Amino acid sequence: MAPLSDEEIDELGxxxxxxxxxxxxMVLEVLDGYLTALVVGPTTVMPSLWLPRVWxxxxxxxxxxxxTAQAQRILELILRHMNGIAWSFEYxxxxxxxxxxxxxNPKDRxxxxxxxxxAHGFMEGVALCRRDWEPLIGDPAGREALRPIHxxxxxxxTDDEMSLTRTPEQRKKLSEAIPASLAAIHRFWLPYRESxxxxxxxxxxxxxxxxxxxxxxxxxxxxxxxxKCCGSKALIH
Numbered sequence: 666m667a668p669l670s671d672e673e674i675d676e677l678g679x680x681x682x683x684x685x686x687x688x689x690x691m692v693l694e695v696l697d698g699y700l701t702a703l704v705v706g707p708t709t710v711m712p713s714l715w716l717p718r719v720w721x722x723x724x725x726x727x728x729x730x731x732x733t734a735q736a737q738r739i740l741e742l743i744l745r746h747m748n749g750i751a752w753s754f755e756y757x758x759x760x761x762x763x764x765x766x767x768x769x770n771p772k773d774r775x776x777x778x779x780x781x782x783x784a785h786g787f788m789e790g791v792a793l794c795r796r797d798w799e800p801l802i803g804d805p806a807g808r809e810a811l812r813p814i815h816x817x818x819x820x821x822x823t824d825d826e827m828s829l830t831r832t833p834e835q836r837k838k839l840s841e842a843i844p845a846s847l848a849a850i851h852r853f854w855l856p857y858r859e860s861x862x863x864x865x866x867x868x869x870x871x872x873x874x875x876x877x878x879x880x881x882x883x884x885x886x887x888x889x890x891x892x893k894c895c896g897s898k899a900l901i902h
C-alpha cells in the first residue's frame with residue numbers, strides 16, 4: 666500500500682478523465698480534496714458510502730471498465746492515494762501537499778495557483794458526513810481553519826467575504842493558506858479520533874491489489890454484485 670508514484674498519479678488522473686467515465690466523475694484535483702476531507706475528518710467513512718460518489722451522483726455514472734484487472738487496478742490506485750494522504754497527516758501534518766493546478770490569467774498572462782476544484786472536492790467530503798463535522802463548524806477556531814476552503818467555493822458568503830475572492834491573486838492566497846488550514850483541522854479532530862479509537866489509515870493489507878469476492882459489491886460503485894458487474898463475462902455495465 667505504498668503511496669502513488671508520479672506515474673501512478675498520472676495514470677489515475679488519465680482514467681478519471683477518460684471515455685470510460687461519465688462527465689460527473691471527479692477529476693484528480695477534486696478527488697484529492699474529497700479524499701483529504703475523509704481522511705482528516707472526525708469519523709471513518711466506509712468505501713461503500715464514499716466510493717460511488719467518486720464516479721458521480723447517479724448509478725449510471727459508474728465507469729465502464731474494460732477488464733476485471735483494470736477495475737481492481739483503479740480501485741487500488743484510489744485506495745493507495747487515500748492512504749498516502751492519511752500517512753502524510755500521521756507523520757507530517759504540516760507538510761501536506763495537495764493536488765492543485767496553476768492556471769494562467771488571460772488578463773495578465775501570469776500563472777496563479779487556484780484551489781477551487783480541490784476545495785469543491787473537500788466540501789463534498791464534508792457534506793458526506795456533515796453532522797459529524799458540526800463541532801468544528803460550530804467552533805470559532807474550527808471555522809477559521811475551514812475559512813480559506815469555504816471561501817473558494819461557497820455561494821452563501823457576505824459581500825465582504827466575496828471581496829476576498831475576486832482576483833486571481835486573492836484566490837492564490839486562499840489556496841496557499843489551505844495546507845495550514847488542513848493541519849489545524851487535523852489537530853482539531855485528534856481528540857475525537859483518539860476517543861473513538863479510530864486511526865486515519867483507512868486500508869491496510871499485504872496484497873498489491875485488493876481482492877474482490879464474486880458476491881461482494883463491485884468496486885466501481887455501481888451497487889451491483891461483482892459477478893453481475895465487472896466480474897461478468899461482458900465486463901461492461
